[in-house]
Amino acid sequence: MSEPPSAVLREMRWWDMDAVLELEDELFPEDAWSPGMFWSELAHARGPYATRRYVVADEGGRIVGYAGLAAVGGVADVQTIGVARDHWGGGLGARLLTELLRHATAFESSEVLLEVRVDNTRAQRLYTRFGFEPIGFRKGYYQPGNVDALVMRRDMKETPGETPPAAEPGAAPETGPGRGTGPGTGGTDTDGSAG
Ligand SMILES: CC(C)(COP(=O)(O)OP(=O)(O)OC[C@H]1O[C@@H](n2cnc3c(N)ncnc32)[C@H](O)[C@@H]1OP(=O)(O)O)[C@@H](O)C(=O)NCCC(=O)NCCS
Numbered sequence: 001m002s003e004p005p006s007a008v009l010r011e012m013r014w015w016d017m018d019a020v021l022e023l024e025d026e027l028f029p030e031d032a033w034s035p036g037m038f039w040s041e042l043a044h045a046r047g048p049y050a051t052r053r054y055v056v057a058d059e060g061g062r063i064v065g066y067a068g069l070a071a072v073g074g075v076a077d078v079q080t081i082g083v084a085r086d087h088w089g090g091g092l093g094a095r096l097l098t099e100l101l102r103h104a105t106a107f108e109s110s111e112v113l114l115e116v117r118v119d120n121t122r123a124q125r126l127y128t129r130f131g132f133e134p135i136g137f138r139k140g141y142y143q144p145g146n147v148d149a150l151v152m153r154r155d156m157k158e159t160p161g162e163t164p165p166a167a168e169p170g171a172a173p174e175t176g177p178g179r180g181t182g183p184g185t186g187g188t189d190t191d192g193s194a195g
Pocket of ligand 1: 027028081087090
């Protein structure tokens with residue numbers, strides 16, 4: 001009878017920032033987002049013209065995961081997703097991604113893009129399971145390590161496998177940082193076939 005409490009997914013708020021930044025530094029030691037990047041993202045996450053949706057996984061007051069989506073002009077971008085190491089393999093990454101895809105549907109996005117380090121096979125497997133397909137590379141996207149990003153895309157009109165129903169409302173323009181150093185959406189070098 002000692003089941004650990006299961007994490008509740010809820011909107012990320014400013015008071016979550018310290019815990020999120022701590023997790024961010026642990027999970028992305030080479031290219032962690034700065035506090036300013038998170039603040040800027042959250043500034044676009046509320047109100048009728050919101051273009052972002054950020055969620056946290058709250059387990060009895062401890063933040064054990066977080067994820068964010070940007071949506072502009074029919075295209076959504078998975079900005080970030082992270083799960084505390086001691087929770088890896090428990091399905092939380094899948095729950096967070098499911099939540100982002102629900103919001104992409106609510107934003108009426110016809111496709112969802114993301115960048116992932118070419119050496120991050122674990123995350124790539126998760127994305128593949130959710131119907132994301134490789135469409136190209138962004139050279140040196142992750143700095144200062146100069147690691148390439150694999151760009152993956154999911155067509156929201158041809159909904160495969162693990163897809164959820166639509167959720168809350170959302171809206172229109174403007175995108176943001178994305179993981180790595182480049183802009184979140186667009187400018188993809190689709191010169192590779194990847195895999
Ligand atoms: C990538 C990341 C978010 C995945 O989170 P996660 O919670 O481990 O993801 P899941 O548990 O949903 O799925 C991961 C694996 O665990 C398996 N799994 C899911 N539920 C499971 C369960 N109950 N028991 C055992 N294994 C399980 C999944 O099948 C999956 O296996 P796979 O390797 O065959 O795909 C996490 O590893 C992470 O935070 N990494 C560091 C940050 C990062 O790289 N983020 C992505 C940036 S693009």
